Amino acid sequence: MELIRLSQPQTSALERAYVDRVLTSMVWHGDGEFTERATDWLVRRTGTHGALLTSSCTHALELSALLLELGPGDEVICPSFTFPSTVTAVALRGATPVLVDVDPHTLNIDVEQVAGALTDRTRAVFAVHYGGVAVDIDGLLDLLEPRGIPLVEDNAHGIGALWKGQHLGTFGALGTQSWHDTKNIACGEGGALLVNDPALMQRAEVIREKGTNRRQFLRGEIDKYTWTDHGSSYLLSEISAALLLAQMERFDEIQDARHRVWDAYDVRLLEWAENAGVERMNPTLGSEHPAHLYWMMMPTDDDQAGLIRHLRERDIVAAFHYQALDESVAGRRLAYAPRPCEVSLRASRRLVRLPLHADLTRADVDRIIAAVTSYRTVS
Numbered sequence: 001m002e003l004i005r006l007s008q009p010q011t012s013a014l015e016r017a018y019v020d021r022v023l024t025s026m027v028w029h030g031d032g033e034f035t036e037r038a039t040d041w042l043v044r045r046t047g048t049h050g051a052l053l054t055s056s057c058t059h060a061l062e063l064s065a066l067l068l069e070l071g072p073g074d075e076v077i078c079p080s081f082t083f084p085s086t087v088t089a090v091a092l093r094g095a096t097p098v099l100v101d102v103d104p105h106t107l108n109i110d111v112e113q114v115a116g117a118l119t120d121r122t123r124a125v126f127a128v129h130y131g132g133v134a135v136d137i138d139g140l141l142d143l144l145e146p147r148g149i150p151l152v153e154d155n156a157h158g159i160g161a162l163w164k165g166q167h168l169g170t171f172g173a174l175g176t177q178s179w180h181d182t183k184n185i186a187c188g189e190g191g192a193l194l195v196n197d198p199a200l201m202q203r204a205e206v207i208r209e210k211g212t213n214r215r216q217f218l219r220g221e222i223d224k225y226t227w228t229d230h231g232s233s234y235l236l237s238e239i240s241a242a243l244l245l246a247q248m249e250r251f252d253e254i255q256d257a258r259h260r261v262w263d264a265y266d267v268r269l270l271e272w273a274e275n276a277g278v279e280r281m282n283p284t285l286g287s288e289h290p291a292h293l294y295w296m297m298m299p300t301d302d303d304q305a306g307l308i309r310h311l312r313e314r315d316i317v318a319a320f321h322y323q324a325l326d327e328s329v330a331g332r333r334l335a336y337a338p339r340p341c342e343v344s345l346r347a348s349r350r351l352v353r354l355p356l357h358a359d360l361t362r363a364d365v366d367r368i369i370a371a372v373t374s375y376r377t378v379s
């Protein structure tokens, strides 16, 4: 049988046409026409003040850490259940990631745990909207705003996702997006920084452009550009931006296909899940998720490996997800957890993600659902 993959990007004639245009234009570096158009799409879609395309979400997080001037002695509260990039961006500045546990229903950073981890050294909170389901934004902002602590939203999963009608990634001072192949829209490797606090925009442009004011020069605001600040090269090439713009223009079509798969799992796995004692992703009221992933929490650790193996024998790739960072090799050395993150650890050992991408056919979905519902739990 044909292998069903966990995720894959979807391509069309539009992606090929746009990339071809860049190749013949001879402008392959960053900040050309396609970067401008993709940035406009992002600003319009999310409603952010300003956006900058970056070479990855990891780099957008690093840019955030530079912008917030994080350094040794500073603490940044992060969830233990996340991709390492959320935390490495902090550790790279010599600041200390303070890892806290997540909420068992959303697997998002738990606001009570954040409150318990605040100290007079807390300089920021880096939160993740897991699966593009909003963190408790009201709770988090109520806690942070009076203390003047900025929120950075790692919104790698949440392009198109909303909380009470507002786009995720636009609530904090900064938000980050990813266009890695495994995300909803992709350009190979790529990302973006959403700059919601206008005061941060000019420095963000400089840091992204190797510490120079080249962007101002390109806009005709100054006659020569020079070194003005810290920086690195966080630009996306035009080749990638062209691919990305095509994906953006097909966003609604891609999202419709993804939502059809997600909705089928939601409805058709209900009975099996209840009988098997399997908890499933259940987006909170007020949150419009982007069908980025579909997770299930198996009743035992053995059922995680058991279900993944059962599906693999039927040529279907399912997967576990993040390994709790407080227990990781680097987490023990470079981060600090005030308390053990038990929910994160349990999710590391029991969570299974089902295939979710825009090219899954009805027949594929039938095959996946039949395979899942034929699995018998260990206990």
Ligand SMILES: *Cc1c(COP(=O)(O)O)cnc(C)c1O
Residues within 6 Å of the ligand: 055, 056, 057, 058, 059, 082, 083, 085, 086, 128, 154, 156, 157, 177, 178, 179, 180, 189, 190, 191
């Ligand atoms: C994918 C991902 C990243 C990293 O994105 P890149 O674009 O590959 O750097 C960071 N955080 C989360 C939550 C992710 O899922």
